[in-house]
Amino acid sequence: MSINLGTPPTKPMVLAPRRPTRKIKVGTTYIGGDAPIAVQSMTTTLTSNINATLQQIAELTAAGCDIVRVAVPSQDDADALPAIAAKSKIPVVADIHFQPRYVFAAIEAGCAKVRVNPGNIKAFDDKIADIARAATDHGTSIRIGVNAGSLDQRLRPMYEADPAGALVQSALNEAALFEEVGFFDFAISVKHHDPVIMVDAYRRLSQACDYPLHLGVTEAGPAFQGTIKSATAFGALLAEGIGDTIRVSLSAPPVEEVKVGIKILESLNLRPRQFEIVSCPSCGRAQVDVYKLANDVTEGLKEITAPIRVAVMGCVVNGPGEAREADLGVASGNGRGQIFVHGEVIATVPEDEIVQTLIAEANRIAAEITESGSPEVLVS
Ligand code: SF4
Numbered sequence: 001m002s003i004n005l006g007t008p009p010t011k012p013m014v015l016a017p018r019r020p021t022r023k024i025k026v027g028t029t030y031i032g033g034d035a036p037i038a039v040q041s042m043t044t045t046l047t048s049n050i051n052a053t054l055q056q057i058a059e060l061t062a063a064g065c066d067i068v069r070v071a072v073p074s075q076d077d078a079d080a081l082p083a084i085a086a087k088s089k090i091p092v093v094a095d096i097h098f099q100p101r102y103v104f105a106a107i108e109a110g111c112a113k114v115r116v117n118p119g120n121i122k123a124f125d126d127k128i129a130d131i132a133r134a135a136t137d138h139g140t141s142i143r144i145g146v147n148a149g150s151l152d153q154r155l156r157p158m159y160e161a162d163p164a165g166a167l168v169q170s171a172l173n174e175a176a177l178f179e180e181v182g183f184f185d186f187a188i189s190v191k192h193h194d195p196v197i198m199v200d201a202y203r204r205l206s207q208a209c210d211y212p213l214h215l216g217v218t219e220a221g222p223a224f225q226g227t228i229k230s231a232t233a234f235g236a237l238l239a240e241g242i243g244d245t246i247r248v249s250l251s252a253p254p255v256e257e258v259k260v261g262i263k264i265l266e267s268l269n270l271r272p273r274q275f276e277i278v279s280c281p282s283c284g285r286a287q288v289d290v291y292k293l294a295n296d297v298t299e300g301l302k303e304i305t306a307p308i309r310v311a312v313m314g315c316v317v318n319g320p321g322e323a324r325e326a327d328l329g330v331a332s333g334n335g336r337g338q339i340f341v342h343g344e345v346i347a348t349v350p351e352d353e354i355v356q357t358l359i360a361e362a363n364r365i366a367a368e369i370t371e372s373g374s375p376e377v378l379v380s
Contacts, residue, residue, distance in 0.1 A: 012269040016241040021212045024141045024185045026067055027091030027112030031141075031187055031245045032212025037238070037270050038066035038245040039261040040214070041254040042095070048076035050083050056254065057088045063258040067245065069093040069115060078102045081109035093143065097150075100127050107131075107140045113187075115143040118174040119150035125177060132183035142178070142186040146170045147218055148193065164201035167192060172208060187211060187245065191218035195233035202237050212244035219249065226250040227260050234264050275304045278326055279312040286314035288332035288351060300359040306366035310358060311340075328361050330354050341365070 023033025031038055041060050045052040047070045057068050072078055072094045078101075085092045093113040094106030097120050106114045114135070135142060151159055152170050159166035167190040178186060188211050190201040198217050206213060217233045220226035230248040237243050246264065248257040265271040277298055282290035294312045301310065311322040311329030322329060330337040337354035339347045341361055349357050 012273075014269050015239040018244075019206055019241040021210050021244055022184065024187060024212055025112075025139060026093070026141055029066060029091055029112075031067075031214075035244070037243060037265055039064060039258055039265065040067045040069060040093075040245055040247040041065050041257045041261075042069040042071070042247070044254060046077070047071055047084070048074065048080045050080045053080070053084055054087055057084070057090065057092075059255055060258055061089050063255045064262050065090060065254075065258045067091050067093060067112070069095050069247075071095045072102045072106060073097070078105040078109070081106055081111055085110040085112070095145075100131070103127075103131055104134055107134045107138050110138070111140060113141045113143060115145045116174075117145050117147060117150055118170050119147060119152045128177045128183075129181045132178060132181045135185065136183065140185075142183075143214055144171050144174045144178075144186055144188045145214070146174075146188070146190045148191065148197075149218065163192065163194075163197050164190075164204060167197075167201045168205045168208065171205060175209065175211065184211075187214045189214040189216055191216040193217060193219045193229075195229050195236075198233050199236045202242055203240070206242045213242060215243040215246045216249060221251060223250050223252040223256055226252070230260060231264050231267075235268065238264070238268050238270060272307060273309075274307050275301060276307075276309045277301075277312060278309055278322055278329075280314050280318065280322070282314050285317055286332075287334060288314055288337070288354075290314040290332075293330075293332070293354060296355045297358050300355055301362050304362055304366050306369045308362055308365055308369070310362060312358075327365055328358060330358060 021032040023030050023035055029038060043053050043056045045056050047053055053070060060068055068090055070092060081094060091112030093115055094111040095115045096102045096106060097117050103114055146167050148167060151166060155166040155170050171188045171190050188205060190205055192198040192201060195217055202213060215234050215237060217229045220229045226249060234246055246261050248260045250257050266273045277294060279294035280290060297310060297312055308328060309326040311326035313322050313331045316331055316333045324340055324343040327342060329340040335351050336348050337351060338345050339349060339357050
């Protein structure tokens with residue numbers, strides 16, 4: 001019996017079309033609409049320490065961060081914003097709580113976007129018209145950033161019964177204030193530490209409005225737990241086409257947040273895949289120390305960013321098949337490794353030469369890719 005499996009996709013498949021959203025300008029980039037999903041992070045330096053903050057922004061930029069946020073809890077921090085906004089290579093978002101005057105300072109400083117929190121924004125509510133006017137005059141966008149930990153007290157009773165609903169209600173209340181004065185250049189986030197509540201909130205928010213959505217699992221925890229929580233929640237939403245920018249929150253250096261965010265998008269074909277290791281989990285058939293081999297290859301190739309898939313397989317059962325499908329691979333056995341390049345066996349080397357051979361071949365393939373130009377960039 002023959003089964004019609006349909007036409008294979010001609011470019012990397014995505015699990016769902018992006019939900020149509022408004023496109024807003026964030027400095028030199030965009031969020032929403034057809035703009036690629038942006039990866040964000042936040043500096044951990046004192047913003048008032050301009051050099052340290054710019055240094056960390058440079059590290060984040062090098063890691064692939066698209067947009068960076070800085071905290072502005074004091075006048076000294078507000079005073080540092082003009083220099084930081086001017087010298088940063090990526091758009092800078094000022095994170096403001098409580099103090100309306102810092103919102104105006106951030107807009108005038110040239111920040112690309114200002115994040116305001118409706119939970120502690122009550123002092124802002126009568127200033128929305130002024131904020132909207134200043135933001136429009138300077139081409140600054142806003143993020144309405146609702147966070148479960150600082151939810152508007154008026155919504156606490158609702159939160160007890162329906163936490164996701166209360167987060168969404170808080171965001172929509174604040175959005176309505178901006179809409180009333182004719183301002184629509186904002187993104188929204190409704191963050192919660194529980195991925196299930198967070199996913200529920202973003203799903204409902206995406207039904208209720210077409211503003212671009214900034215995804216985040218707040219206070220997600222240390223690197224291991226935070227990565228899993230973020231990948232689970234973002235994966236569920238992005239697989240439904242929901243989400244226009246992401247921020248992974250980890251109790252870890254912010255560069256790690258960027259790496260995780262990029263890998264989540266790459267895994268869903270929402271960004272072109274870069275360097276990737278396909279390695280087997282090992283089993284009783286393994287004829288080589290797969291963990292060590294995979295770690296050594298990963299370490300040896302950590303500087304490579306070209307879109308190369310390297311397969312590291314422990315035996316000849318699945319090894320040759322996986323190694324053939326990768327750009328580069330090794331299938332190990334009997335103290336040797338068969339090295340594959342684009343499906344062809346190019347060498348069989350002793351086990352202690354596998355890593356150096358793979359590194360040499362990966363560098364050669366990366367150089368070829370660089371010479372022949374960038375691969376197709378997928379814009380979902
Ligand atoms: S490739 Fe071989 S060693 Fe690795 S998991 Fe599969 S069967 Fe086991």
